[in-house]
Amino acid sequence: EPEVTQTPSHQVTQMGQEVILRCVPISNHLYFYWYRQILGQKVEFLVSFYNNEISEKSEIFDDQFSVERPDGSNFTLKIRSTKLEDSAMYFCASHVLAGGPNGELFFGEGSRLTVL
């Protein structure tokens, strides 16, 4: 069964450092998402991406965050200068067609980011 894959599974970084989290969505999917989950808390929407541009973003997704689909397969989340409060599990998700009959998102296993 096709799946969304994420790397790294865990990254530890110093505050102020740049971090790039990588995702390979399911190959025929068209919409891509990043969500995050601070330990023990709810899953929060960060950003959605379609046709090589951001379609929606949350208040969390400020200027420190960016997304890119550099080569047609990878989908990356970059945090420019990490803060302690960026420590969380980051989930990538993909979806075939927005608003289509198959509404579910397919999630990766997550990348745990720890900022020291």
Next chain:
Amino acid sequence: AQSVAQPEDQVNVAEGNPLTVKCTYSVSGNPYLFWYVQYPNRGLQFLLKYITGDNLVKGSYGFEAEFNKSQTSFHLKKPSALVSDSALYFCAVRDIDNTDKLIFGTGTRLQVFP
């Protein structure tokens, strides 16, 4: 704005007993409703969805959920709980008329005791 409420942080049930995990939603347009399950240190796994049609939807692992438009609820149910069902359950909603993003509830931890 769309939102989802899961009023119970934790639900405890004995193995073999029926279980219910509650969810209510608020959207301005038509809702797509979902349940996801998260096992420890794992990602979110899709369980079931309501898009349209029959209000009772069946999903993976024997779970089902009932869409109730008048009560704006989408409770998750299973007739006979298993210890292996113990996990974190998230209800989610998409307001299909206004957005593509999925909004999650705060999650309910299900603990099934042998």
